[in-house]
Amino acid sequence: MTTIDSYNPADPDDLVASVPSTGAEGVAAALAGAREAQRGWWALGAAGRSLALTKAAAAIEGAADELVELVVREVGKPVAEARGEVARTVAIWRYYAQAPFAASGEVHEPAAGPGLLLTRRRPYGVAGLITPWNFPLAIPTWKAAPALAVGNAVVLKPSSEAVAVALRLAELAGLPEGVLTVVPGGAEAGTALIGGADVVSFTGSTGVGRSVIAGATGRGIPVQAEMGGLNAALVLPDADIAQAAAHLANAIAGYAGQKCTATSRVIAVGDAYEPLAEALAGALARTPAADPSAPTTSCGPVINRQALERLTDAVDTARAGGATVLAGGARAERAGWFLEPTLVEGVPAGHPLLEEEFFGPVAVLLPAADLDEAVALANDTRHSLSTSVHSRSLDVALAAADRLDAGMVRINAPSSGVDFHLPFGGAKGASYGSREQGRAALDFYTASRTVSVLPAGEQ
Numbered sequence: 001m002t003t004i005d006s007y008n009p010a011d012p013d014d015l016v017a018s019v020p021s022t023g024a025e026g027v028a029a030a031l032a033g034a035r036e037a038q039r040g041w042w043a044l045g046a047a048g049r050s051l052a053l054t055k056a057a058a059a060i061e062g063a064a065d066e067l068v069e070l071v072v073r074e075v076g077k078p079v080a081e082a083r084g085e086v087a088r089t090v091a092i093w094r095y096y097a098q099a100p101f102a103a104s105g106e107v108h109e110p111a112a113g114p115g116l117l118l119t120r121r122r123p124y125g126v127a128g129l130i131t132p133w134n135f136p137l138a139i140p141t142w143k144a145a146p147a148l149a150v151g152n153a154v155v156l157k158p159s160s161e162a163v164a165v166a167l168r169l170a171e172l173a174g175l176p177e178g179v180l181t182v183v184p185g186g187a188e189a190g191t192a193l194i195g196g197a198d199v200v201s202f203t204g205s206t207g208v209g210r211s212v213i214a215g216a217t218g219r220g221i222p223v224q225a226e227m228g229g230l231n232a233a234l235v236l237p238d239a240d241i242a243q244a245a246a247h248l249a250n251a252i253a254g255y256a257g258q259k260c261t262a263t264s265r266v267i268a269v270g271d272a273y274e275p276l277a278e279a280l281a282g283a284l285a286r287t288p289a290a291d292p293s294a295p296t297t298s299c300g301p302v303i304n305r306q307a308l309e310r311l312t313d314a315v316d317t318a319r320a321g322g323a324t325v326l327a328g329g330a331r332a333e334r335a336g337w338f339l340e341p342t343l344v345e346g347v348p349a350g351h352p353l354l355e356e357e358f359f360g361p362v363a364v365l366l367p368a369a370d371l372d373e374a375v376a377l378a379n380d381t382r383h384s385l386s387t388s389v390h391s392r393s394l395d396v397a398l399a400a401a402d403r404l405d406a407g408m409v410r411i412n413a414p415s416s417g418v419d420f421h422l423p424f425g426g427a428k429g430a431s432y433g434s435r436e437q438g439r440a441a442l443d444f445y446t447a448s449r450t451v452s453v454l455p456a457g458e459q
């Protein structure tokens, strides 16, 4: 039997979990169990489902300390952020616990004659969820809670790097058997899930996302995919440079840059370049890669050896191509997969750091003569998820926001940062299908049907 082994990225000898990997047959059995359980779950009605989700929130909140510790240990998330993720997870369960009572349709006038036209939204049946490791509680939750609230059962295939957190989350949620099933596994399990679910929601890297979209659309089932970002920050000459540098250091180095919304390209307009380069290099130097369990740590380890080697190779080839390292650029001197927060300038055009998501605490500083050039540089990617704009002029910032290809624009705030009750997703190649979170998620996990009612006796 193959197993999934998940290790602590801050201490690679620490085996956090070793669980059997689910093959195609196991996934088929989970789907069959979910299909059976969904009938009872739907029959619970709005009050029953609301109560179950409320209890899940309370159980997760009650285990907050344990979950924080497990998140820090399994994915190396700094403890302050891990605490924030647990709180957000509880808030998402609570938010969707009210959703079963929301209106599920509309009433319309018939075009002619008596009667009623109704629209009603109904669950698809079984939602197949495929999730990454970086938000091991929040992402499974922001997919599962809305899917469950509107009456679907869920089969969740978490990332192998975060399997312990996913299993504990489902256990704590305490839902009736088969309503929320976790299938630890790799690509085979993911493929089997797409092959049997009624609706699929994926978050992860762009390459995998594209194959998930192809598999689901090939079956003609609804699918949404949120994928990688190559996010930019625009700093205008009138920005508060100290504030911008602090926000950017957070967006580059926080959680070692392993957020889909992390900043990886900093575009300094005109005279902003010199003071920003100095302030940002200083801010990154004050955010060293450190033990994620220490309360003051902002930048912990990257997830594994391959991730660290890919990052150090990219920085080395940029340097060899003429780039200058303004901050970091080397592994931290400690066991585990730590890279010092890194800022490089003069990266040659076409270098992978300007083209691909690296998912680490590394950013490229780029000059732009004016706002037009900055917007063009920011938009010069398929991976447009979140862009930040730093300026004291709201007019200029809002005008820039209108011209940016991005799912989220954040003004005088780090590109990383997501409000759980608003629609969330990227632009261009970063996103496929409808938005996640908020009310958008309730629509995604339901299909609309139109019901026509004529008075009895009408001919």
Ligand code: NAD
Pocket (backbone or CB within 6 Å): 130, 131, 132, 133, 134, 135, 157, 158, 159, 160, 185, 186, 187, 188, 189, 190, 191, 203, 204, 205, 206, 208, 209, 211, 212, 226, 227, 228, 229, 259, 260, 357, 359, 385, 426, 430
């Ligand atoms: P990943 O693409 O390697 O894995 C994501 C999930 O897909 C995992 O559960 C994995 O086991 C599964 N998977 C792998 N191959 C598969 C296949 N062939 N068929 C079906 N499923 C398969 O991503 P990751 O390394 O876990 O996460 C990091 C990535 O996630 C980054 O690219 C990051 O930008 C992205 N991400 C995006 C968002 C967003 O909302 N846009 C949020 C968080 C993370």
